[in-house]
Amino acid sequence: MSEENWHGIPRNKILWYPSIDYDKCISCGKCVEYCKFGTYEFQEKDGEKRLAVKNPNNCVVLCSGCDSICPSGAITHPSKTEFREKIKELRKNPNLRLRKNNPK
Numbered sequence: 001m002s003e004e005n006w007h008g009i010p011r012n013k014i015l016w017y018p019s020i021d022y023d024k025c026i027s028c029g030k031c032v033e034y035c036k037f038g039t040y041e042f043q044e045k046d047g048e049k050r051l052a053v054k055n056p057n058n059c060v061v062l063c064s065g066c067d068s069i070c071p072s073g074a075i076t077h078p079s080k081t082e083f084r085e086k087i088k089e090l091r092k093n094p095n096l097r098l099r100k101n102n103p104k
């Protein structure tokens with residue numbers, strides 16, 4: 001249930017999703033429970049369950065709610081400054097402007 005576009009920019013061009021520091025993650029599952037958009041999932045790896053960012057584009061652009069619920073500080077998102085810079089770059093892309101004016 002990811003958004004296809006964010007203000008005229010294809011969602012899959014926008015690098016906004018959680019990053020996990022696996023040295024800190026204790027596999028408590030709070031982020032999986034908390035995110036209602038199915039961004040996370042536990043997967044089996046070498047007989048152990050490991051958190052995965054299964055659907056990064058499901059992460060709601062500019063939401064960073066799960067960063068603060070992680071008890072070990074293992075989740076981060078890009079900074080808002082970094083985000084704004086990337087959006088400016090994307091808006092300069094003529095292919096994206098074309099797509100915005102002509103949704104086909």
Ligand code: SF4
Binds near residue numbers: 020075
């Ligand atoms: S809330 Fe934090 S520690 Fe718990 S599974 Fe998610 S990333 Fe790992």
Ligand code: SF4
Binds near residue numbers: 018035039058063
């Ligand atoms: S930031 Fe929000 S939408 Fe993105 S994974 Fe966390 S809770 Fe889900």
